[in-house]
Amino acid sequence: MLRHWLIPLAVAGAAFPNTVFSGTPYLPAPDSGQEYGSATLSTFRVDETGEPLTPAVLQRLVTVEPGTLPVVFSVPHGGSQVIPHTSPRRGLGLADFQTVRDGWTIELATACAAEMEGLLKGRPWLIIAQADRQYVDVNRPPERAYESPNAQAVYRRYHQSVAAACQQVRQRWGSGLLLDLHGQGEFPEAICRGTLNGQTVRLLLDRHGWAALTGKRGLLGYLQRQGYKTLPDCSATTQNREVPHYRGGYIVTTYGSHTDQGLDAVQLEIGIRLREQGRWKETARDLANAIALWLEEFLPTNRH
Ligand SMILES: [Zn+2]
Numbered sequence: 001m002l003r004h005w006l007i008p009l010a011v012a013g014a015a016f017p018n019t020v021f022s023g024t025p026y027l028p029a030p031d032s033g034q035e036y037g038s039a040t041l042s043t044f045r046v047d048e049t050g051e052p053l054t055p056a057v058l059q060r061l062v063t064v065e066p067g068t069l070p071v072v073f074s075v076p077h078g079g080s081q082v083i084p085h086t087s088p089r090r091g092l093g094l095a096d097f098q099t100v101r102d103g104w105t106i107e108l109a110t111a112c113a114a115e116m117e118g119l120l121k122g123r124p125w126l127i128i129a130q131a132d133r134q135y136v137d138v139n140r141p142p143e144r145a146y147e148s149p150n151a152q153a154v155y156r157r158y159h160q161s162v163a164a165a166c167q168q169v170r171q172r173w174g175s176g177l178l179l180d181l182h183g184q185g186e187f188p189e190a191i192c193r194g195t196l197n198g199q200t201v202r203l204l205l206d207r208h209g210w211a212a213l214t215g216k217r218g219l220l221g222y223l224q225r226q227g228y229k230t231l232p233d234c235s236a237t238t239q240n241r242e243v244p245h246y247r248g249g250y251i252v253t254t255y256g257s258h259t260d261q262g263l264d265a266v267q268l269e270i271g272i273r274l275r276e277q278g279r280w281k282e283t284a285r286d287l288a289n290a291i292a293l294w295l296e297e298f299l300p301t302n303r304h
Contacts, residue, residue: 051084051085052149052150053083053084053085053154057084058153058154059157060081060130061079061081061083061129061154062127062129063127063128063130064125064126064127064128064161064165065126066125066165067122067123067124067165067169068123069122069124069295070173070175070176070177070263071177071295072124072125072127072162072165072166072169072177072178072179073113073125073126073179074127074179074181074251075105075106075109075127075128075181076102076129076137076138076158076182077102077129077133077182078101078102078105078109078128078129078181078183079101079106079129079130079131080101080130081132083136083148083151083154084150086135086148087147089136089137089146089147089151094144096140098133099134099137100133101132102182102183102184103183103272104183104275105182105183105275106130107284108181108275108280108284108287109126109128109181109284110126111280111281111284111285112287112288112291115284115285115288115289116291116292119288119292120292120295125165125168125169127161127162127165129158131151131154135148135151136154138154138159138251139180139182140249162251162255163255166178166255166261166263175203175263175264177219177265177266177291178255178263178264178265178266179266179268179291180249180252180265180266180267180268181270182268183269183271184270184272185271185272186245187229187271188273189229189271189273189274190230191220191223191228191230191268191269191270191271192231192242192243192246192268193213193230193266193267193268193269194247194249194268195213195247195248195256195267196248196252196258197240197241197242200248200253200255200256200257200258200265200266200267201256201264201265201266202257203264204257204264204298207298208298212294212297212298213266214234215234217294217297218294219266219290219291219294220234221234222289222293222294223286223287223290226290229271231246246267247267249267251265252265252267268287270283
């Protein structure tokens, strides 16, 4: 087959490498985005060497495995690789500046994909930022994500890849699931769900209601039945009130099914106890089972 999944997209800033353009050039801006809508124009610091990344290095800093299932994994904060010829970000003036790594999320997503292949004889898409968050935060809008041309190149490859994966899944299946995988330490035993209180899974809710997320065979509902603590609690009447800090970031906001080109998008914030000391293996297995069950129950039927 032709490897045409990575679709070249016009990029507004390409002709002006020292300028950061606000807004995403890849998909329509989120309509909810009070947190992301501020238009600012910042300038890069000029790196000492200014040497651009080679295509091979760029492919190493954002790894992309095309899938055969209508499921896309995005892993934005697990990376630890240095971006060559690039200074770490300083984050001056940014209220939500973070450089902490979401440990073991790459291992967890990779293991989950392998488990799914065993269960389903198909693979999810796997898009991983291998670059350290010190240099670039792909879960932020462009104007708050990077401070150098090389980090911008990493950011663009990540978003072009997620956009292309969503497009491929939509073309083939009509809809699908985007799981944006993170780690948090605030609720160490829990998995926090982020969908902007349902907005980023609008299509799924229209078709199946909250059962697809919180019911017995729902994505989080299944995990809760396996003994996981989920936030919000799947059995509570306030199940659509997500933890404010984890209710969904830029990726699910940009690629959720409330947009024209997105998928049903869920940010999963995995507690540290469910990742550390090899526990990610068991979590990966249980998550793969949850996804397999979800596909069986809620698989898009209008396959193209
Ligand atoms: Zn994260």
